Amino acid sequence: xxxxxxxxxxxxxxxxxxxxxxxxxxxxxxxxxxxxxxxxxxxxxxxxxxxxxxxxxxxxxxxxxxxxxxxxxxxxxxxxxxxxxxxxxxxxxxxxxxxxxxxxxxxxxxxxxxxxxxxxxxxxxxxxxxxxxxxxxxxxxxxxxxxxxxxxxxxxxxxxxxxxxxxxxxxxxxxxxxxxxxxxxxxxxxxxxxxxxxxxxxxxxxxxxxxxxxxxxxxxxxxxxxxxxxxxxxxxxxxxxxxxxxxxxxxxxxxxxxxxxxxxxxxxxxxxxxxxxxxxxxxxxxxxxxxxxxxxxxxxxxxxxxxxxxxxxxxxxxxxxxxxxxxxxxxxxxxxxxxxxxxxxxxxxxxxxxxxxxxxxxxxxxxxxxxxxxxxxxxxxxxxxxxxxxxxxxxxxxxxxxxxxxxxxxxxxxxxxxxxxxxxxxxxxxxxxxxxxxxxxxxxxxxxxxxxxxxxxxxxxxxxxxxxxxxxxxxxxxxxxxxxxxxxxxxxxxxxxxxxxxxxxxxxxxxxxxxxxxxxxxxxxxxxxxxxxxxxxxxxxxxxxxxxxxxxxxxxxxxxxxxxxxxxxxxxxxxxxxxxxxxxxxxxxxxxxxxxxxxxxxxxxxxxxxxxxxxxxxxxxxxxxxxxxxxxxxxxxxxxxxxxxxxxxxxxxxxxxxxxxxxxxxxxxxxxxxxxxxxxxxx
Numbered sequence: 001x002x003x004x005x006x007x008x009x010x011x012x013x014x015x016x017x018x019x020x021x022x023x024x025x026x027x028x029x030x031x032x033x034x035x036x037x038x039x040x041x042x043x044x045x046x047x048x049x050x051x052x053x054x055x056x057x058x059x060x061x062x063x064x065x066x067x068x069x070x071x072x073x074x075x076x077x078x079x080x081x082x083x084x085x086x087x088x089x090x091x092x093x094x095x096x097x098x099x100x101x102x103x104x105x106x107x108x109x110x111x112x113x114x115x116x117x118x119x120x121x122x123x124x125x126x127x128x129x130x131x132x133x134x135x136x137x138x139x140x141x142x143x144x145x146x147x148x149x150x151x152x153x154x155x156x157x158x159x160x161x162x163x164x165x166x167x168x169x170x171x172x173x174x175x176x177x178x179x180x181x182x183x184x185x186x187x188x189x190x191x192x193x194x195x196x197x198x199x200x201x202x203x204x205x206x207x208x209x210x211x212x213x214x215x216x217x218x219x220x221x222x223x224x225x226x227x228x229x230x231x232x233x234x235x236x237x238x239x240x241x242x243x244x245x246x247x248x249x250x251x252x253x254x255x256x257x258x259x260x261x262x263x264x265x266x267x268x269x270x271x272x273x274x275x276x277x278x279x280x281x282x283x284x285x286x287x288x289x290x291x292x293x294x295x296x297x298x299x300x301x302x303x304x305x306x307x308x309x310x311x312x313x314x315x316x317x318x319x320x321x322x323x324x325x326x327x328x329x330x331x332x333x334x335x336x337x338x339x340x341x342x343x344x345x346x347x348x349x350x351x352x353x354x355x356x357x358x359x360x361x362x363x364x365x366x367x368x369x370x371x372x373x374x375x376x377x378x379x380x381x382x383x384x385x386x387x388x389x390x391x392x393x394x395x396x397x398x399x400x401x402x403x404x405x406x407x408x409x410x411x412x413x414x415x416x417x418x419x420x421x422x423x424x425x426x427x428x429x430x431x432x433x434x435x436x437x438x439x440x441x442x443x444x445x446x447x448x449x450x451x452x453x454x455x456x457x458x459x460x461x462x463x464x465x466x467x468x469x470x471x472x473x474x475x476x477x478x479x480x481x482x483x484x485x486x487x488x489x490x491x492x493x494x495x496x497x498x499x500x501x502x503x504x505x506x507x508x509x510x511x512x513x514x515x516x517x518x519x520x521x522x523x524x525x526x527x528x529x530x531x532x533x534x535x536x537x538x539x540x541x542x543x544x545x546x547x548x549x550x551x552x553x554x555x556x557x558x559x560x561x562x563x564x565x566x567x568x569x570x571x572x573x574x575x576x577x578x579x580x581x582x583x584x585x586x587x588x589x590x591x592x593x594x595x596x597x598x599x600x601x602x603x604x605x606x607x608x609x610x611x612x613x614x615x616x617x618x619x620x621x622x623x624x625x626x627x628x629x630x631x632x633x634x635x636x637x638x639x640x641x642x643x644x645x646x647x648x649x650x651x652x653x654x655x656x657x658x659x660x661x662x663x664x665x666x667x668x669x670x671x672x673x674x675x676x677x678x679x680x681x682x683x
Contacts, residue, residue, distance in 0.1 A: 042111050045502045045511060049119040052086050054101065059083030063100040068092075074180050081135030084462060087121040087480050089131050094120050094485050095496035102487045103494045110489060115500055117486045119619065126466075127479035132184040133389060133403065133451050133464040140222060141189040143296030145171050150196065154294025156221070157190035157383050164189050165399065168390055172397040181394035186405065186451065186462075190217045192383045207260050207337065207360040211238040217385035221254040221297055229255045229341075232354055233417050239356035244343025245278070246459060251344060254297050257337040260360055268327040270337060272358040275319045276311060281349040284311060285340040286325075290332040297338065303330075311353075319356070327360065335360075384409050389451060404438065406431075406452040420453035420460050427452055427465065428476065435467055435474040444471040484619045498620075499629040503648060505555070506635040512555040515632070517543065518612035519550035519605075526611065530572040548605040556635045556643065557605065561597045582639075587682045598676050606664025610654055618660040628656035633670065640681045641674060649674040 050058075058064060059082045068079040078091035088094040102116050110116075123131045141164075146156040149167055158164045168187055176185070215231040215238075222228045226248065232241040244251040262268045270286075285306045292300035308325035327335075337360065343349045386407045389400035408419040414430045421427040431450055439448065451464045466477040488497035504512045523531060523545035531547035532540045543552040546568035551558050558564070562583075565576035578596040581589040613630060620628065633648040635641075641649055653665040669675045 042109055043113040043503065044110055045114070045500075046106065046110070046116045047119070048105075048116060050121070055086045056083040057104075058097050058101045061097070061100045061104065063103075064097045067096065067100075073178070077135070077180075077183070081131050083135075085123065085131040085134040085464075087123050087131065089123045089128060090125070091128075094118070094122065094483070098485060099487055099494040099496065107489070107492075107494065112489050112491060113501075115486050115488045115497070115502070116494075117484055117500065117617075119482060119484050121480040122483050124479060124481055126477070129184075129400075130449055130464045130466055130479045132182070133400070133449055134462055136184040136186045136389065136451075136462070138186040138188050138387070139172060139175055140224070141171060141187065142223065143221060143298075146295050147293075150295075153196050155196035156295045157192045157196075157217075159192055159195050161195055164191070164388060168388070168399075169397040172390060172392075176392070179392045179397075181392060183392045184400060185390050185392075185397075187388045187390055189386055189388070190383050191386045207257055207358060209257070209358040210356060211240055214238070215240055216258075217383050219256050219258070219383075220385075221256065223252055224249075225251040225253055227251045227253060227343075229253055230419075237356070239275070239354045240339070241352065241354045242284075242339075242341045243278075243350055243352040244283070244341075244345045245350040245352065247343070247345035247350075249344065249346065251342065253341045255339040255341075255355070256292070256297060257358070257360075259294070260335045260337070261333045262327060262331050262335050262360070263333045265327075265331060268331070268360060270305070270308075270325040270327050270358075270360050272322055273319050273356045274309075274311065274322040275317065275354040275356075277317050277352040277354075279316055279351045281343065281351050282311060283341050283343045283349060283351050284353045285338075285342075287338040287340055288327070288330055289336045289338065290330060290334055292334075292336040292338075297340075300336075302338065319354075387451075400449075402447060403449045403451070404435075406434070406450065410434065418455065420455045422455040427454070427463075431465065431467065431476075432474040435469075439469075442469045442474075444469060447477065448474075482619050483621055484617055498623055498626055499631070501631045501633070503633045504635075505648060506646060508553075508555050513552050515612070515616065516550045516552040516555060518616050519548065519608045520545045520552060522608055522611040522615070523547050523550070528572045531568050533568070533571065535567070545608075548608040549601060550605075550608065551637075554637070554643070556637045559598070559601050559636050559638045561594060561639055564601070565597070591677070591682050594681075595677060602667050606652070606654075606667075609652065610662045610664050613654055613662040614660055620656055621659050622656060629665070630654045630656070630662065636674070636676075638676065640676075 059079055064079060065076075068075040074091065078089060079097065082088055082092050082097065088097070098118055098120070102118065106114070106116055143156060145167070148170075149155075149158070149162055158167075164187065172179075172185060172187070176183070211231060215229065220229050227242070227244055229240050229242045232239050240255055242253055242255070270288075274284075285304060286309055287302040288305055289297075289300040289302045292302075305325050309322040311322065337358070339353075339355055341353060343351065384407070386409075387405040389403045389405055390397045391400040411419045411421075414425075414434070416425050418425075421430070427450075431452075435442075435448060435450070439446075442448075446469045447466055448469075449464060449466050451462060453460050454463045466479055467474045468477050469475075486497050486500040487494050488500075490497075502511075502515070504515050506512070520532075520541075520543060524542070527545075527547050529540050532542070532545050534541050544550065544558075546558065546564050549558040549564060561579055565574075565579045570576045579593045582593040582597065584590045584593070609632065617630075622628070631651050631653050633651045635645055635647060636649050637643045637645075648670060650667055650669055652667050654662040655665050657663045672678070
């Protein structure tokens, strides 16, 4: 990662940390009787695992956006990638962007001193390119771009003689003049194996389009819109479908017919079937032009024919004939019919339209026109929508190396009726086969990055995976690591704090019981079962252990000298003679027994809880230059500290010495009256 981005993020976060209003500002203003001076304390230690939706929330958080914008365009792009790739990265670290997310969820009720440990995904160093690919913006080749390729030839697609590779750098450089080195973009374009006509062929004299051969990408113009016309094949019946549902910004989508010659027609008419679903607005126009250049509809003159047809939202979900329009006024040799859809998801203008059986019928003086009609339809069917990935190398845009994008025709070849993968049409099943067919001569250790669309929770979004070839098969490479990050609230602000304090209160809470149970489980796995033997029931306890004193049911540490040595350590075969004088009238002898006992129990508990922390927090990572200390506060139950104390009495510190591995450091009393060897205990 560029070090300048890191520094920029640090300064941006610091500059913005003091802005915004507090909860008390709101409460004072709007809640009668609220006293902001009365402190309500709720200190908790909470664990939370991010969901896929949470990564989007992080990326869209206003405070995070402000931090990224202050740091520069590279940081803005990296933050956006968090939402699409569903992970953090070196360029968008969790330490910078999770505090705002934690604050939004916990700030209103957790007090200073609280800690939220968040489990999250971070892209591995080798997967940074996957993150860029997943988050890449799509550039759609425009009508003007095609005109610059073909001149006066009306073609809105690339061909073998004029491939995208020869023009992409020009288009992308104009669209993104300030792109940073390493920026990745997807390019959406049309392609045909056939070269365009240079003129001379006669146009079809009628149209009879049922979309049986698919949807012609060459007839779709969508400009900057994120949505498009798609082929719907419900119940085996094809139709052209369009909607602005779940889009952002204005959608302006054209579906334009092939050129039709009506110059020799008598009483030409236009008719089609329509189905309207989820009506929210009138969004479809029917237009006709005689001067469309075949590429840029905005340069043509269009006459609105919408008034000829009935688009009735009350017929929701039902097919019907929209109407019949007299086309006698358009007896030209170059007539184009267009369906133009305009909507906006953010404004709730999202009506879904489906169009089928589009017919321009006439009484023709030339019966041989059927042949030219078939030829025109064949030419149209050759145009396919495709995608390619491009990376800016600092000077030029070039195809992203070792990268492939799954195209609509690929999904179809795999057997899908939709241009995307899903839980029922898994990329994990089909991508290894796709790679084997696409790269038959791949060598061992070759890797490929694959971008594709994935449908989940009613949303289709981009994803990307990396695959490696082992000489016989392609296998997906794990691109992410799972980490845990503690975030602590201090002086009203949440910040990353790798050192963690956990209050294991004697309150029988789920948190406290889980920590004691982890200690018991470690003893079960590693120590003699006699440390858990209950001679009263002649059974072995699974919720208590007396090797170190963890008692789940009571959520305290049982360090009673009259219990552990006599009933558990001795039966386990230990020499307990050093502790036998605990009740002696000789105070020095008693003190010596207590000192030996507490030293031994401390050592044992340090051993047990070090192992337990490794199972509770296996994803905690070492941080260069920082000592990560976990401090756990427990209540001790001893001969001098009663079981009804009701609060934690001692703290135990553990140091992270390797990823997910802890080492005991020390113990100390939380108040003078809890000192184990104080003189008052031996008077």
